Amino acid sequence: MASKAAGQRRRPTQERAKATREHILDTAARLFGERGIANTSTNRIAADAGMSIGTVYRYFSDRTVIVEELLARLLENIEKRATESIFDRSDASMHELTARLLNSIAEELVANALLVRALVAGVQFYSSGIPEFEPRLRLLIKVLLIQVLGPGDDHEYDVMTFVMINTGFSAVLRASAIEFDERQRREAIDMTAHMIGDWIEAEAARRSGAGAPVPRLR
Template sequence: MVLDTAAELFATHGVSKTSTNRIAAEAGISIGTVYRYFPDRSAIVDELLNRMLDDLERGFDAVRPTVVADLSDETRPPEDRYSAAMHRILTVFNSALVENAGLVRAFVSTVQFYASNLPQFEKRLHAMLAQILQLGTGDDETTETICMVVVNTAFAVVVRTAVSNDADSDCIDELGMACRMLGLWLARTMITDSVSRAQ
């Protein structure tokens, strides 16, 4: 109840303009009850970020078999396989962030990156992405670069889609173009990396 109320208030008024007292009042509970579970507003933000990441993780788990099938389909050129995989992955990003568009807007405009759990959020996303794209453990530099580029590109496109007033067709076109671009880049990167490892 506290998190749902906080999410609504953050989306409507912004994080910085929503106090824990207001969250408690709107949730119909005492401030002491809020503090029993969350020592401050930033702990609520962190928990909401974790909740969003859990939604993404469930979405990735749901599309993982199809992504693996896309990547394994030797009848298609590598750029088509990676583009299809990226489309499924970005669709999960898009669904999760559009569903929480107001909250995403509030986070983008007010949450300080290093004062929150965003670095851990990004690290966890990298690990999920490395796993779903079958990139190994994520320990090597190529895997880290791929994850960083994909996550940042996905966020740029999806956040723009989530917070814009563009027509749905424009958002779908932008998402499709980003998937094709990422697919081409990933195919080239993976081929180059596998040639380098073979030498």
């Protein structure tokens, strides 16, 4: 009986701890976006979060850990959106599917535009979570290509995946910058999706034989 009561007491504590942790991260994200990472101390984060510096240190040992957590959270959200857009089972052309994928990622980047700018300015690529994230993204794109084109040469698919990621996501990152308005962003992403979609659909037609219908993801 005592054990059950202890469990009931612990759950609200765990929920409060999670909420406090997220509050610190949200506060840090806002401050990093407004002031930059280098100009935002843990003391400033604690003050804006309405808590003591000791409470912040209870959850994060230093500012670097907070930055790493924010980057990991951003990449996790991007991966989730990308996965949902790729594996939405609706009938779609390659252009439509690519546009949906790129727009889903752009929406996450735009929603966190100030933080993204601060992370790009303040985080070294190879000390960030991006090298661990990129292989998962490559796997998602490679699975998509196999779904559309069917089984094929593994190395060729690796190269196609590399080209698709570098073309598509370079455009998304640039179009998601604060300087772009919604119309400009949509136009840039749609044009990129057209280029990628036409390329993949031409490859699908070539593999299927002249005059064969281009496969659609189902």
